[in-house]
Amino acid sequence: MSTLIKRSAQGWEISHTDDRPNWKTPQDWQQGEPLLLQVDAEIDARFLQASTIAIDFPAFTDGRGLSLAVLLRQRIKYTGELHAIGAIHEDVLHYMVRCGFDVLELPQERCAETALRLLAPYTHHYQESVEQA
Amino acid sequence: MYQYDNFDREFVAERVAHYRDQTQRYLAGQLSEAEFLQLRLRNGLYIQRLAPMLRVAVPYGTLSATQLRMLAQISRRYDRGYGHLSTRQNMQFNWPEIADVPDILHDLASVEMHAIQTSGSCIRNVTTDEFSGAAADELVDPRPYCEIMRQWSTNHPEFDWLPRKFKIAVTGAANDRAAIAVHDIGIRAYKNADDAVVFDIFVGGGLGRTPVLGTAIYSGLPVKHLLTYLESIMRVYNRYGRRDNKYKARIKILVRAMGAEAFKARVEQDWVDIKGGPSTLSDAQVADMVAAFAPPARVTSAAASIDLDALRLEHPTFSHWLHHNVGPHQQANLTVVTLSTKMTGVPPGDVSDEQMDAVAQWAEDHSGGEIRISHEQNFVLPHVPRNALFELWEKARRLDLATANAGLLTNMICCPGGDYCSLANAKSIPVAEAIQRRFDDYDYVHDLGDLDLNISGCMNACGHHHVGNIGILGVDKKGQEFYQISLGGHSGHSGHAASLGQIVGPSFARAEVCDVLAIILNTFVDFRLEGESFLSCFNRIGIAPFKERVYVDAD
Numbered sequence: 001m002s003t004l005i006k007r008s009a010q011g012w013e014i015s016h017t018d019d020r021p022n023w024k025t026p027q028d029w030q031q032g033e034p035l036l037l038q039v040d041a042e043i044d045a046r047f048l049q050a051s052t053i054a055i056d057f058p059a060f061t062d063g064r065g066l067s068l069a070v071l072l073r074q075r076i077k078y079t080g081e082l083h084a085i086g087a088i089h090e091d092v093l094h095y096m097v098r099c100g101f102d103v104l105e106l107p108q109e110r111c112a113e114t115a116l117r118l119l120a121p122y123t124h125h126y127q128e129s130v131e132q133a
Numbered sequence: 134m135y136q137y138d139n140f141d142r143e144f145v146a147e148r149v150a151h152y153r154d155q156t157q158r159y160l161a162g163q164l165s166e167a168e169f170l171q172l173r174l175r176n177g178l179y180i181q182r183l184a185p186m187l188r189v190a191v192p193y194g195t196l197s198a199t200q201l202r203m204l205a206q207i208s209r210r211y212d213r214g215y216g217h218l219s220t221r222q223n224m225q226f227n228w229p230e231i232a233d234v235p236d237i238l239h240d241l242a243s244v245e246m247h248a249i250q251t252s253g254s255c256i257r258n259v260t261t262d263e264f265s266g267a268a269a270d271e272l273v274d275p276r277p278y279c280e281i282m283r284q285w286s287t288n289h290p291e292f293d294w295l296p297r298k299f300k301i302a303v304t305g306a307a308n309d310r311a312a313i314a315v316h317d318i319g320i321r322a323y324k325n326a327d328d329a330v331v332f333d334i335f336v337g338g339g340l341g342r343t344p345v346l347g348t349a350i351y352s353g354l355p356v357k358h359l360l361t362y363l364e365s366i367m368r369v370y371n372r373y374g375r376r377d378n379k380y381k382a383r384i385k386i387l388v389r390a391m392g393a394e395a396f397k398a399r400v401e402q403d404w405v406d407i408k409g410g411p412s413t414l415s416d417a418q419v420a421d422m423v424a425a426f427a428p429p430a431r432v433t434s435a436a437a438s439i440d441l442d443a444l445r446l447e448h449p450t451f452s453h454w455l456h457h458n459v460g461p462h463q464q465a466n467l468t469v470v471t472l473s474t475k476m477t478g479v480p481p482g483d484v485s486d487e488q489m490d491a492v493a494q495w496a497e498d499h500s501g502g503e504i505r506i507s508h509e510q511n512f513v514l515p516h517v518p519r520n521a522l523f524e525l526w527e528k529a530r531r532l533d534l535a536t537a538n539a540g541l542l543t544n545m546i547c548c549p550g551g552d553y554c555s556l557a558n559a560k561s562i563p564v565a566e567a568i569q570r571r572f573d574d575y576d577y578v579h580d581l582g583d584l585d586l587n588i589s590g591c592m593n594a595c596g597h598h599h600v601g602n603i604g605i606l607g608v609d610k611k612g613q614e615f616y617q618i619s620l621g622g623h624s625g626h627s628g629h630a631a632s633l634g635q636i637v638g639p640s641f642a643r644a645e646v647c648d649v650l651a652i653i654l655n656t657f658v659d660f661r662l663e664g665e666s667f668l669s670c671f672n673r674i675g676i677a678p679f680k681e682r683v684y685v686d687a688d
């Protein structure tokens with residue numbers, strides 16, 4: 001069972017599901033399938049044809065996935081769902097949201113309520129962002 | 134100086150609340166030691182050898198009198214009545230309790246201050262010339278651009294989890310007092326032929342165990358493109374900087390591995406997408422920020438005009454102080470004053486609450502309410518009227534802040550070292566003190582002329598030993614404290630290009646350091662031509678004569 005925090009028309013919602021997408025790596029992925037990227041992946045315009053994309057964080061302190069997300073949103077203008085998976089942590093979710101993630105898959109040991117509470121600790125920001133409002 | 138608007142106030146209040154929440158979760162056992170470490174570092178809290186250390190951000194080294202009074206109060210309330218001026222123009226407290234830190238941050242927020250990103254692998258406090266907005270040799274006041282970068286880098290969603298810490302320094306003067314050559318990004322601001330402000334951008338400089346001078350990758354960047362260009366640099370670094378080895382994780386290693394040309398090409402390739410995009414600065418934004426740094430309105434002195442020459446004759450120590458610690462201002466009736474903390478017997482950069490309160494008062498009386506912290510760990514009053522100098526000197530003398538040694542041997546830069554820092558190989562403060570005691574004759578030290586002596590307790594080089602004309606580095610030799618000496622380093626502030634020191638040879642025991650230093654200084658005195666500084670002399674004669682004498686005499 002995984003815990004997802006997902007953006008919906010009503011705002012962010014917690015859900016629990018066993019039904020995870022059948023992620024494919026860029027090597028064995030085909031158009032229309034869910035695509036799983038490692039944080040060191042290079043951007044490719046073909047990714048626009050994925051049904052959904054996930055970025056796998058090896059550690060919550062690894063910021064590469066944040067830049068990769070921004071590139072997906074900014075450079076190839078990907079507008080589909082973007083999942084953060086792997087070692088993600090309550091205290092970095094607000095950055096992830098602002099880098100364009102809209103589905104956050106929490107590891108088991110993390111607390112969904114705390115995560116939800118800390119999605120937007122700041123009313124205003126000093127920078128522009130690619131947040132998917 | 135810059136004043137917070139509602140946006141800044143709200144943001145900092147929310148940051149305090151966020152950090153309080155993090156602290157409570159940690160104390161309640163919901164965050165592990167390793168997780169909390171990452172979070173507290175991004176709020177300036179280290180756990181040191183003896184106690185936690187809180188590093189408060191002093192953006193580009195600029196403080197108001199009200200802010201300095203608050204720092205004095207914090208040092209009394211939560212610490213032991215003193216603070217430490219760091220080489221990155223910040224203020225450090227050595228004895229706070231972890232549980233008190235949210236309250237300290239709350240107090241700081243009440244005077245528009247914070248500790249955001251003063252440590253951790255993120256963009257740190259932007260540093261600059263401590264004389265900015267005042268120095269006679271200034272081309273462009275760097276502070277508005279520093280503040281623009283402070284805001285941009287604060288909680289940047291993409292760049293708070295970098296491979297390693299990231300330091301940006303800016304200079305806008307003919308003499309680079311910000312040491313931009315040894316920063317991850319160094320920025321030189323000046324006006325081009327059309328009188329527009331532009332920037333030269335250097336990347337990949339740094340100290341630490343692999344000292345490197347930065348390489349220019351852009352000349353004449355227009356102001357409006359500043360943030361987008363920085364974003365592209367940060368993105369290339371964030372994506373490709375090494376994360377497997379913390380000693381190879383700084384941008385300098387990436388730039389060297391890729392080659393500066395290839396690095397620049399990557400940056401430009403990324404920049405294509407965002408140049409002119411949403412982070413582009415508008416003329417109005419820049420003009421507003423420049424206006425926020427207008428010179429203080431009221432800088433006059435009640436004192437009648439005084440005869441400085443007569444006072445100099447009467448008070449030789451005042452004359453020395455004028456000579457070394459008082460510099461030219463953009464306005465002829467004003468001066469820039471350095472209040473040296475380098476009094477023998479006091480750890481360099483340590484200031485008491487009483488001194489902080491006093492400096493705040495003098496700033497109000499004589500400097501338009503403004504204070505600066507220099508990377509040489511001194512206070513600076515940037516706008517002091519000429520006819521207030523004697524009065525200020527008399528006040529400063531009473532509080533041990535009038536040592537006439539700015540620019541001289543005894544005004545050494547010194548990191549906290551083994552007395553406080555858990556990373557240290559050796560103590561640095563007792564070495565500084567021994568040197569001050571040994572070379573305590575003003576005439577001798579004055580005769581040596583301009584001389585930067587910098588001391589670091591380990592390879593991390595917080596004391597900037599690589600860019601000291603004489604650098605002293607604490608090393609560990611089979612569990613013993615030893616000191617390696619290097620010569621000829623320079624941070625770029627006085628007409629010479631920045632340079633890295635060359636190691637003289639095998640290191641010395643602590644008891645030998647002063648003797649070796651005496652040999653080095655005597656060698657300089659013997660070889661120098663009339664009027665030649667230590668650095669010029671070294672550049673002319675090289676390291677060989679020093680080596681010869683140091684090791685012959687030491688045998």
Ligand code: SF4
Nearest residue numbers: 548554557590591595
């Ligand atoms: S140089 Fe080393 S000993 Fe000195 S403060 Fe930095 S880390 Fe600590």
